Amino acid sequence: MSHVTAEGPASFFSGKPLRFIAATILLVNGMFPALWILFTSLKTEAELTVKPITWFPHAPTVANYMQAFSDQPLHIFLFNSFMVALLSTCTTLLVSVLAAYALARLNLKYRGLILSAIIAVSTFPLVTLLVPLFEIMRALNLLNTWIALILPYTVLSLPVCTLMLVSFFEGIPRDLENAAMIDGCTRLGALFKVVVPLCAPGVFTAGILAFVNAWDEFLLALSFNSNPALRTLPVGIQLYQGEFAFPWPVISAALVVGIVPVAILIVIFQERVVSGLTAGGIKG
Amino acid sequence: MTTSTLTTTQRIEKEPPAWTRMLDLSDRALAVLLLAPAAILLSLIIVYPVARLAYTSFFSLSLTSGLPAEFVGLENYQLMIEDPVFWETTWNTVLITLITVPGALVVGMGLALLANLPFRTQWPVRLSLLIPWALPLSFAGLIFAWFFHSEYGVVNDVLNRFGIEGVIWFNSPDLAFAAICLTIIWKTSSFMALIILAGLQTIPRSLYEAADVDGAGRLRQFFEITLPLLKPAIVVALIFRTITALQTFDIPYMMTGGGPGTSTATLAMYIHQNTVSFLDLGYGSALAVVMFLLSMCVTVVYLRIIRTKE
Numbered sequence: 334m335s336h337v338t339a340e341g342p343a344s345f346f347s348g349k350p351l352r353f354i355a356a357t358i359l360l361v362n363g364m365f366p367a368l369w370i371l372f373t374s375l376k377t378e379a380e381l382t383v384k385p386i387t388w389f390p391h392a393p394t395v396a397n398y399m400q401a402f403s404d405q406p407l408h409i410f411l412f413n414s415f416m417v418a419l420l421s422t423c424t425t426l427l428v429s430v431l432a433a434y435a436l437a438r439l440n441l442k443y444r445g446l447i448l449s450a451i452i453a454v455s456t457f458p459l460v461t462l463l464v465p466l467f468e469i470m471r472a473l474n475l476l477n478t479w480i481a482l483i484l485p486y487t488v489l490s491l492p493v494c495t496l497m498l499v500s501f502f503e504g505i506p507r508d509l510e511n512a513a514m515i516d517g518c519t520r521l522g523a524l525f526k527v528v529v530p531l532c533a534p535g536v537f538t539a540g541i542l543a544f545v546n547a548w549d550e551f552l553l554a555l556s557f558n559s560n561p562a563l564r565t566l567p568v569g570i571q572l573y574q575g576e577f578a579f580p581w582p583v584i585s586a587a588l589v590v591g592i593v594p595v596a597i598l599i600v601i602f603q604e605r606v607v608s609g610l611t612a613g614g615i616k617g
Numbered sequence: 618m619t620t621s622t623l624t625t626t627q628r629i630e631k632e633p634p635a636w637t638r639m640l641d642l643s644d645r646a647l648a649v650l651l652l653a654p655a656a657i658l659l660s661l662i663i664v665y666p667v668a669r670l671a672y673t674s675f676f677s678l679s680l681t682s683g684l685p686a687e688f689v690g691l692e693n694y695q696l697m698i699e700d701p702v703f704w705e706t707t708w709n710t711v712l713i714t715l716i717t718v719p720g721a722l723v724v725g726m727g728l729a730l731l732a733n734l735p736f737r738t739q740w741p742v743r744l745s746l747l748i749p750w751a752l753p754l755s756f757a758g759l760i761f762a763w764f765f766h767s768e769y770g771v772v773n774d775v776l777n778r779f780g781i782e783g784v785i786w787f788n789s790p791d792l793a794f795a796a797i798c799l800t801i802i803w804k805t806s807s808f809m810a811l812i813i814l815a816g817l818q819t820i821p822r823s824l825y826e827a828a829d830v831d832g833a834g835r836l837r838q839f840f841e842i843t844l845p846l847l848k849p850a851i852v853v854a855l856i857f858r859t860i861t862a863l864q865t866f867d868i869p870y871m872m873t874g875g876g877p878g879t880s881t882a883t884l885a886m887y888i889h890q891n892t893v894s895f896l897d898l899g900y901g902s903a904l905a906v907v908m909f910l911l912s913m914c915v916t917v918v919y920l921r922i923i924r925t926k927e
Contacts, residue, residue, distance in 0.1 A: 351734070352734050352735070352736060355731035355732075355734050356736065356741070356742065358728075358731060359728060359731055359732055359741075359742050359745045359746070360741060360742075360745050362728065362745065362749075362803075362807075363744065363745025363746060363747075363748050363749055363807065364744075364745055364748060366749075366752075366757070366760045366761070366764070366803070367748060367752065367760075369760070369763075369764070369771060370760050370763070373763065381769060382768075382769065384768070384769075385774060385777065386769050386771070386774050388771075427654075428654045428655050428658060429655065431651040431652070431654060431655070432651060432652050432654070432655040434651055435647070435648045435651035435652050436652075439644050439647060439648045439651075440644060441648055447652070449920060449923075452919075452920065452923065453916055453920060454659060454663060456856070456857065456860050456912065456915070456916045456919060457663060457912075457916075458860060458863065458864050458908055458909065458912040459864070460864040460866065460885045460888060460889075460905070460908060461667075461670065461888075461905040461906070461908050461909040461912075462662070462663065462666045462667070462670070462905075463888060463889060463892055463893075463901075463905065464670055464673065464888065464892045464898055464901045464902045464905050465665075465666035465667070465669040465670045465673065465902070466662070466666055467892055467893065467898070468669065468673065468898055469665075469666065469669070484658075484661070484662055485662055487658060487662075488658055488659060488662040488663060491655060491658065491659070495655065520647060545751055548753065549751075549753035549754060549755075551753065551754060551755040551866070551867045551870075552866050552867065552885070552889065555889075555893075556889060556892070556893045566753075567753050567755040567756065567867075570755070570756075570759065581763055581766075581769075584759065584763075585763070588756055588759060588760065591753070591756060592752065592756065595751045595752075596748065596751070598751075599744070599747050599748065599751050600744065603740060603743050603744055603747055604743070606747060607743060607747065607811060607815070610750070610808070610811055610812070611811060611812055611814075611815035
């Protein structure tokens with residue numbers, strides 16, 4: 334991605350001023366909303382209600398962050414979000430590694446059919462499952478548990494991760510595996526000792542996508558887990574709104590706290606995420 | 618050391634001497650074993666619920682009434698056809714799809730072309746496309762509700778600076794709808810841009826150089842080289858975007874709650890309301906069946922396109 338650095342003949346336009354303008358547009362478009370929420374979170378309630386509004390906080394304060402944690406159990410929301418996302422990511426990866434290996438390596442009669450089915454499932458509208466899943470979770474007494482979210486989130490990312498891993502596995506020479514098997518490894522042994530380590534970047538990328546998918550999900554979390562102790566972050570954030578009051582600085586602080594973990598993930602693994610998103614994991 | 622003992626025991630247990638033949642035989646068994654977890658999960662969370670959904674839609678099943686489910690045939694569907702809110706929310710959903718999908722494509726294309734300029738450092742550009750993608754939809758809804766706040770919102774502030782009177786965005790159905798569409802376009806265009814950017818970077822530069830030699834202008838180059846070569850990537854991205862647009866829930870829920878009235882409510886919000894708030898599972902199922910059919914249409918088109926490519 335980063336090889337397009339030479340001055341050379343530019344692909345579309347060239348010239349420094351244009352690049353400067355382009356960079357400004359891109360950065361403002363991408364960063365401004367998050368920055369604005371950060372600024373809001375640092376303002377006092379008094380500064381927020383001054384007109385005309387101020388852009389940069391005059392007297393930055395972290396009081397809103399303290400209040401975000403004391404008004405509502407924000408740490409519990411974070412913990413729930415993190416555990417649900419982590420556990421569903423692990424399940425997704427385990428299940429999709431096995432399935433992708435079978436599809437990439439074994440000579441299956443119905444390979445094309447299975448792949449088509451997976452692609453069809455990847456476009457499945459999760460919203461329509463709200464009713465039956467609600468019914469099922471209610472019948473099984475799973476409402477207000479992590480499991481009620483982990484199961485659907487696993488399935489949410491399963492098709493995309495499987496398709497992505499199939500293409501990663503196909504890129505690994507079979508000889509390596511055969512060599513391992515001649516050395517006495519079983520097939521599954523070869524999978525976990527040879528193929529998975531070689532695919533680690535791919536598996537990791539699939540994991541990040543699954544994690545972000547689960548971290549972002551709102552509708553099912555809202556519908557299945559109404560108990561405050563089990564709310565995930567997107568659902569918990571609603572609790573800050575009073576009946577009439579809308580404490581924007583505190584809500585902003587809570588939003589910043591919710592954005593930071595994923596932002597860190599994105600900053601560190603940006604190249605990998607981009608390649609994963611654009612390779613096969615095409616889901617907005 | 619441990620591995621060698623392990624493998625010998627495994628060999629004794631699982632593998633007869635002619636292990637190659639055994640492998641051929643066990644291919645099918647192994648495939649079944651490896652695909653089983655995925656198959657079980659998919660049937661538990663997708664296949665069975667879909668069947669259940671269709672089944673429940675023929676029943677009157679309201680958890681608030683405490684009555685047992687009663688078979689009512691097509692009554693739920695009949696109610697639906699006579700329900701103005703169903704038509705309004707469906708229309709809103711279709712309208713959001715028709716506005717935000719092309720909108721995200723155009724904005725995303727613009728962002729991708731800008732991001733494809735030869736910047737010396739790539740990471741800030743990449744990051745500014747990734748952040749909107751990674752931001753939860755519900756967060757984007759809240760952030761933009763604050764943006765469009767009538768008193769202290771930054772949108773009205775900017776309008777005032779240009780001498781335009783700020784408006785109360787969420788009091789008028791049309792303005793609220795516009796605010797929601799703008800938010801969705803902002804949130805989803807970055808992902809489009811990433812997909813298009815990846816496509817742009819695979820187009821060989823020599824094509825443009827040849828076009829330069831032939832004297833083709835920039836605009837002609839865009840329409841005759843860039844766009845046709847990007848088409849496959851764009852089509853796939855558009856289909857996924859369409860399917861997610863049909864499910865729009867988070868952003869309107871957070872920004873307006875469907876208001877004023879039900880003027881910005883989507884089908885997904887109506888399904889959620891009937892299921893979770895009214896506990897009317899029969900009617901909720903019938904509504905969900907409609908959404909299922911809507912998105913199946915798109916999926917069928919998608920599978921067609923993939924087939925013809927192969």
